[in-house]
Amino acid sequence: MSYLIDSHSHLDFEDFDKDRDSVIQRAFDSGLKAIITIGTNLESSKKSIALAEKYENIFATVSLHPIDVDKEEFIGLTFLDLAHHPKVVAIGETGLDYYHSSDKEKQKQVFQKLVQIAIEVEKPIIIHSRDADEDILFLLKEMALPKSRGVIHCFGRDYEMAKKFLDLGFLISYTGNITYGSERQKSITEVPLEKIIVETDCPFLAPVPFRGQRNEPSCVKYVAEKIAEIKKIDFSAVAEQTTKNCIKLFNLPII
Numbered sequence: 001m002s003y004l005i006d007s008h009s010h011l012d013f014e015d016f017d018k019d020r021d022s023v024i025q026r027a028f029d030s031g032l033k034a035i036i037t038i039g040t041n042l043e044s045s046k047k048s049i050a051l052a053e054k055y056e057n058i059f060a061t062v063s064l065h066p067i068d069v070d071k072e073e074f075i076g077l078t079f080l081d082l083a084h085h086p087k088v089v090a091i092g093e094t095g096l097d098y099y100h101s102s103d104k105e106k107q108k109q110v111f112q113k114l115v116q117i118a119i120e121v122e123k124p125i126i127i128h129s130r131d132a133d134e135d136i137l138f139l140l141k142e143m144a145l146p147k148s149r150g151v152i153h154c155f156g157r158d159y160e161m162a163k164k165f166l167d168l169g170f171l172i173s174y175t176g177n178i179t180y181g182s183e184r185q186k187s188i189t190e191v192p193l194e195k196i197i198v199e200t201d202c203p204f205l206a207p208v209p210f211r212g213q214r215n216e217p218s219c220v221k222y223v224a225e226k227i228a229e230i231k232k233i234d235f236s237a238v239a240e241q242t243t244k245n246c247i248k249l250f251n252l253p254i255i
């Protein structure tokens with residue numbers, strides 16, 4: 001069996017309140033080696049840590065998501081404290097989202113503060129960018145990045161843009177929307193497999209054949225299958241290498 005890691009899920013979301021444990025069980029039964037569950041605000045970050053404490057191969061991240069910066073005040077010390085937790089493997093998702101209407105200046109401030117936290121705790125960052133690549137690259141170039149760098153999640157732009165993140169030392173993460181059509185597949189042929197990780201971003205972005213339904217970590221295999229198809233390589237090669245990349249980036253204590 002080929003093992004995969006879902007590098008970006010939102011298992012704390014209420015979409016999973018009724019059957020969270022069976023969703024997790026299904027994921028591990030389907031051959032997932034680990035799941036990283038992503039915090040999006042203070043409460044969600046705490047819930048993600050609680051899940052990581054409950055399951056050996058679930059790991060957490062902490063953050064205040066750019067679309068949430070208007071909804072709660074960012075308290076740096078609290079997040080710094082959470083970021084030190086041994087099962088917190090990254091800071092994020094953080095970045096900029098110009099599609100949603102939350103205050104752009106506030107988004108930039110919170111992004112910069114979270115990168116500072118990542119530097120302090122020496123953990124990678126997970127970047128969320130929506131209609132904001134240039135501003136994110138500008139800010140990243142201004143900051144002393146964490147040594148472990150990070151990943152740009154849910155990537156769907158062309159190779160020219162991918163290259164700008166690769167040049168800064170970031171990995172590229174693809175999710176289920178690459179199965180929707182060629183538009184978001186543009187960079188996949190050229191981005192080296194050694195620089196790719198896979199994710200579901202569940203409960204969102206369920207891949208074909210489940211498009212429109214609730215997504216869950218076990219569906220990450222459809223993302224890996226699509227990458228294998230586009231790169232014309234074996235599924236097992238994609239599974240093996242992306243898992244290796246993920247373990248290395250997030251320093252996961254699994255073999």
Ligand SMILES: [Zn+2]
Pocket residue numbers: 008010038093201
């Ligand atoms: Zn997400």
